[in-house]
Amino acid sequence: MKSKGRFPRGRVAFFVTSNIHKFNEARQVLAKYKVAAAMLKIETTEIQDDNIEKIAKATATEAAKKCSLPVIVEDAGLFIEALNGFPGPYSSYVYRTIGTKGILKLMKNTKKRNAHFQSAVAFCSPEEPPRCFHGRTEGKISLEARGNLGFGFDPVFEPSASHGKTFAEMIMIEKNKHSHRAEALRKFVRWYTSTF
Ligand code: ITT
Numbered sequence: 001m002k003s004k005g006r007f008p009r010g011r012v013a014f015f016v017t018s019n020i021h022k023f024n025e026a027r028q029v030l031a032k033y034k035v036a037a038a039m040l041k042i043e044t045t046e047i048q049d050d051n052i053e054k055i056a057k058a059t060a061t062e063a064a065k066k067c068s069l070p071v072i073v074e075d076a077g078l079f080i081e082a083l084n085g086f087p088g089p090y091s092s093y094v095y096r097t098i099g100t101k102g103i104l105k106l107m108k109n110t111k112k113r114n115a116h117f118q119s120a121v122a123f124c125s126p127e128e129p130p131r132c133f134h135g136r137t138e139g140k141i142s143l144e145a146r147g148n149l150g151f152g153f154d155p156v157f158e159p160s161a162s163h164g165k166t167f168a169e170m171i172m173i174e175k176n177k178h179s180h181r182a183e184a185l186r187k188f189v190r191w192y193t194s195t196f
Contacts, residue, residue: 012036013192014071016044016063021151022074022181029176029185033193042066052077052089056122057130070125072188076181078153080141081114082107088118091153100145100156113140115157119180121188133191135183142166150175 015026015037027037044062049055056075063071077091083106087094094102107113117137124130138160145155147168154167159178167175176182 011193011196012038013189014038014040014067014069016040016042016059016071016073019151022076025172025176025179025181026072026074026185028172029182030189033186033189035189035193040067040069040071048089050089052118053120053122053132053134055089056120057124057132060122060124060130064124064126064130068126070123072121072123074119074121074181074184076117076119078103078157079116079118080107082110082112095152100153103141103153103156104143104145107141113142115139115141117157117180119184121181121184123188123192131191133184133187135180135185135187137178137180137183 011034013030013035015023017023017039018041020039023037023039030037040063042063044059044066047055047058052075056073059075060071060073063073075089077088079085079088116139119135121133122130139158140160142156142158146166147155147170149170149172150168157167158164159167161178162170167179
């Protein structure tokens with residue numbers, strides 16, 4: 001019998017993250033596919049690598065072993081063309097240190113403002129090797145910070161498809177229409193619901 005408006009038994013994705021904003025965005029995307037999301041905070045040793053897929057896979061493998069559950073981990077980064085892809089995989093550190101103000105300062109007097117976000121969602125169960133799903137949002141770095149929704153670099157990132165709004169000027173449902181994270185998660189959840 002089909003369940004009406006309820007999550008079918010067993011359709012839960014355990015999302016390992018310490019970032020509540022990421023989790024809330026993911027929860028909204030997964031719910032559309034009737035997959036519930038549970039946030040797990042697990043201490044992992046985040047590896048340093050130029051490749052976000054490698055980081056997400058390594059973290060997912062470690063977390064799945066630690067909690068003996070199938071888990072998803074997402075790693076994301078902002079890649080700015082004029083800065084040769086900086087901060088990319090180092091986005092978390094750069095956000096904590098120089099933040100959006102520092103990015104705007106680095107981009108002062110720079111006409112070429114193209115940038116993109118990349119997301120890698122890794123799924124790993126204790127028995128199997130990890131598998132990865134990708135998302136990407138093209139856009140540009142705004143001239144000034146705008147909006148107070150979202151998190152991280154959202155106030156300075158204008159997705160190309162958004163007619164000049166930054167991510168931080170969008171409610172979550174709108175950000176999820178354009179975002180790298182939502183794209184990667186939709187790929188994951190389509191695979192997940194057709195496999196399990
Ligand atoms: P976890 O590793 O615990 O999941 P995190 O915040 O460290 O959380 P990431 O390493 O994936 O997550 O992201 C690195 C940083 O990139 C993050 O702290 C934000 O500053 C920025 N970032 C990632 N996704 C973003 C988004 O959708 N909007 C704005 N900034 C984002």
